[in-house]
Amino acid sequence: MNNTNRYARQQMIPEYQDLDKRLEQNRIAIVGSGGLGGLCSYLLVGAGALNINIADYDTIDETNLHRQILYREKDIGEKKINCCKRELVELDKRANINTFAEKITKANFQKFTEGCRLVLDLSDNIETRLSLNSLCFANRIDLIHASVTAETALLAYFKFSDSKFIDEYGCYECLAGENATTAKKGITGPFASAVSAFVANLTMQVFTDRITEKLGKIYLFDLNRFSIKSFSLKKSPLCKCCGTSKEVS
Amino acid sequence: MKINYNGSTIEIKDNLTLHSFVLELQLESRTIAAAVNEQIVPKKNWEKFYLQEGMTVDIFNLVAGG
Numbered sequence: 001m002n003n004t005n006r007y008a009r010q011q012m013i014p015e016y017q018d019l020d021k022r023l024e025q026n027r028i029a030i031v032g033s034g035g036l037g038g039l040c041s042y043l044l045v046g047a048g049a050l051n052i053n054i055a056d057y058d059t060i061d062e063t064n065l066h067r068q069i070l071y072r073e074k075d076i077g078e079k080k081i082n083c084c085k086r087e088l089v090e091l092d093k094r095a096n097i098n099t100f101a102e103k104i105t106k107a108n109f110q111k112f113t114e115g116c117r118l119v120l121d122l123s124d125n126i127e128t129r130l131s132l133n134s135l136c137f138a139n140r141i142d143l144i145h146a147s148v149t150a151e152t153a154l155l156a157y158f159k160f161s162d163s164k165f166i167d168e169y170g171c172y173e174c175l176a177g178e179n180a181t182t183a184k185k186g187i188t189g190p191f192a193s194a195v196s197a198f199v200a201n202l203t204m205q206v207f208t209d210r211i212t213e214k215l216g217k218i219y220l221f222d223l224n225r226f227s228i229k230s231f232s233l234k235k236s237p238l239c240k241c242c243g244t245s246k247e248v249s
Numbered sequence: 250m251k252i253n254y255n256g257s258t259i260e261i262k263d264n265l266t267l268h269s270f271v272l273e274l275q276l277e278s279r280t281i282a283a284a285v286n287e288q289i290v291p292k293k294n295w296e297k298f299y300l301q302e303g304m305t306v307d308i309f310n311l312v313a314g315g
Contacts, residue, residue, distance in 0.1 A: 036315040126313040149312035170291065177292035181279045182313040192315075218289065220309055229307065231284040236291030 007048060015208055020048025022207045027051040027115045029141075031104055031132060032122035033084040034058065035192035036146055036199060038070040040122060043200035045088045045095050052088070053112055055100035056081045067189035103128075109135045117161065118142045118206060120199060126182050133172040134241050136160055142206070145172055146199045150185045151223035153195045156233065157202060157214060169216040170235030171242040178240050191223055250302040261300065268295040276308065283308045 007020040030037050033056040060075045070087045081099040088095050104112050121132045136143040143158040159165040205211050220229045237243050271278050283290050284307045290298050
């Protein structure tokens with residue numbers, strides 16, 4: 001395949017003329033390869049993000065198939081991460097995908113994010129989300145948070161590499177609280193896929209420096225009202241994660 | 250006094266903090282986030298944040314699925 005023309009339609013967009021090169025020059029860390037992480041990673045590899053570290057310790061079961069569109073019936077019982085890599089490499093054989101079939105914790109965070117300036121939190125539980133927020137903050141690695149349930153989704157970019165951002169907008173824990181919890185609710189394929197696409201788009205905008213007006217905001221998607229609202233983030237001086245002076249570990 | 254809460258105008262008591270407002274609504278604070286006039290109010294500030302006439306309050310569920 002002639003890769004010179006692979007991105008021709010994408011490159012017709014003036015802002016994305018060098019998107020594939022910018023993506024290829026970076027490595028992105030993605031937590032989760034399910035309803036959000038699966039399709040999002042696929043879209044990013046398609047756009048030229050050929051270097052991805054992706055983590056997921058789940059196996060595929062039948063209840064995943066209605067929304068996790070990378071997986072097939074034949075994959076049931078297989079490690080999600082292995083099937084995800086298979087699909088990404090099938091899309092672009094140049095893709096360099098490092099898989100982590102393990103929970104991302106303080107113990108393996110450095111290895112997981114080696115060479116990465118951005119983590120996508122596309123996990124599926126609030127404990128992991130609070131932990132990743134804390135780890136990304138402590139290591140000053142930028143974080144995109146995206147979460148989806150039923151007819152509500154949240155999307156935010158935390159530029160932890162920028163101390164001014166932290167001073168003004170804080171972190172995910174500032175808004176959620178350290179004891180945050182969520183009820184397990186339903187989720188649909190179309191909405192998970194839609195949010196996956198928004199995450200991929202936001203990532204593309206991060207790597208092409210088109211993020212200014214989105215800095216310091218959290219986006220609330222309400223499918224019931226068909227609306228997207230944005231709210232300015234606000235740092236809490238009392239936040240246990242970012243509220244006190246912390247050194248980069 | 251009147252405020253706008255999640256798109257509807259409602260009447261609330263005077264001198265009500267955001268924390269008290271959430272309690273009156275019988276919401277579980279650990280599962281939600283709140284914004285006033287399109288700015289997030291950090292959860293640790295809720296007890297000292299007094300609602301005022303005409304404010305726009307948005308309260309939404311935290312979600313974690315992926």
